[in-house]
Amino acid sequence: MEWMLLPLRRYARFSGRARPKEYWMFILFLLICFIAISLIEGLLGLSTTEHWVRRGPWWFDTGYQTRGGPLTGLFGLAMLIPWLAVAVRRLHDTDRSGFWLLIIFFPLIGSLILLVFFIMSGTRGANRFGPDPIEVGEPELVSPSRK
Template structure:
């Protein structure tokens, strides 16, 4: 999976919090997010000016991060969704994403979990995203077909 495939996948699953996301999908999207946010921050600085604290110091921050703010609004939901799906791949609940609100320690734990390989095969959140579809929930069509309940 390359960066464009990952970005396409994340945006096609814009608000999908079920299923699993492999490491490549997550980390390529994170890299895309960082690069685009950096570029938009530079454009914001050029178009809307920068903050100066004194005559001899300079800050690259802008007082009005309009473009990067719009980008953040457009990507916050898929960013959270791919994070939840990434945690699902490691057989953890998406609620663990709230660890990010604990300064430093929470971020370190999440980075380690995001970098950890996912479960091989099916887990409670769905198929393996490498071997299977990975896009469905754990109670998908495959489980239904294996039961003795007749399909309606």
């Protein structure tokens, strides 16, 4: 749980490096929260569901599309800055500038390239963005009983 909330403690810190564990645990935290919020919005009737039917000469297609409500929007807006910060720090760990995040504007290829960068292990030792977070350890995660 500590790894999931670490980017929230480093809310807008764009300098330094982030381990893969910090990034992926935060993504897991966001996924769990978005699922919980969508369930709550569904129970409260805040989300909108659209039923669509398409008919063609040789096919028939139907489905549902649910859009998030106001709670989803507010949570997503609140988590935008911590996600950007941890993503930039994750890119720093692979010795890349945070401007690599702009590649996401290339629809499919950009997302795949960023995914590969986020999965890659960081550079060992210090790089131009700071010391290796694995070597120096995470001081915020050391509990008082372990000191």
